[in-house]
Amino acid sequence: MSDSEKNDLDWLAFRYVAAEMTRAEAESFETLLADEQSAREAVAVAVELTQAVAYVVPVPAAASRASVSVRSYYAAFLAVAAAVAAGLLFAFSTPMRTQQLAQRDVTADLEETGGIVPRELVEAWTEAELAYDDDSTVEALVELAQNDVVVDLASVGRTELDVPDWLVAAVAVELGQESDTSTATPLEK
Known part of the structure; x- marks a missing residue:
């Protein structure tokens, strides 16, 4: 078997193990598996490869969608309102304080x-x-x-x-x- 045929067989074995073949391709490859020892060995190598990759690379968890509750909107609104109130208080008290200092004897x-x-x-x-x-x-x-x-x-x-x-x-x-x-x-x- 040439290198090109071996590479093609390895690729077909990997696609078979990963379930990336259509039904017709899978049936054709299963017929090949029944007759060829090299096809069975290619499937064994593909299984080992996929297991090794699965062991090393953890599967990411499904992204969760955190819902923003009314309570957090309320807290954010209160924080913004407090900041605005503090800013207004500072803005209007500073000129008064300056005038008071200027009027001192x-x-x-x-x-x-x-x-x-x-x-x-x-x-x-x-x-x-x-x-x-x-x-x-x-x-x-x-x-x-x-x-x-x-x-x-x-x-x-x-x-x-x-x-x-x-x-x-x-x-x-x-x-x-x-x-x-x-x-x-x-x-x-």
């Missing part, structure tokens, strides 16, 4: 802390205010502020310095003066 806050305001606060504000100017202006003002020198704005190329009320109040309390926060003017020593 700065002088009273400074009195609570003993009127201690670090000089670095004034320096930081000055640097931020003059950030759009050239670097030499900022450096000159910082150097003057560190040496407690009254700043002549014309000397650094500015005509006025818009000082916020909170900064005036902070410096006034630090210096032990009453602050008039209605007009923002630079303080001189």
Whole structure:
């Protein structure tokens, strides 16, 4: 028997064992099995092969369809509703809190802390205010502020310095003066 005939016989045996033949093909192969020993041996090899494959590769379980109950929809709805409520609460409470902080009396806050305001606060504000100017202006003002020198704005190329009320109040309390926060003017020593 040639290799081609043996391969064909092995293939027919495998199809017979796997039940992939039509009824006519199966009857024809069974007639061959009755007469040929090589056909019976091919069937034996095919059975061994299918058993080995079945042993090694587990058959996957049938996919189950999990049903989503009304209870899980209800839980999901509650979770979304809670998230929306928390978001709305945060969104509407944050502006109110910001307004409350803005309306606080700065002088009273400074009195609570003993009127201690670090000089670095004034320096930081000055640097931020003059950030759009050239670097030499900022450096000159910082150097003057560190040496407690009254700043002549014309000397650094500015005509006025818009000082916020909170900064005036902070410096006034630090210096032990009453602050008039209605007009923002630079303080001189």
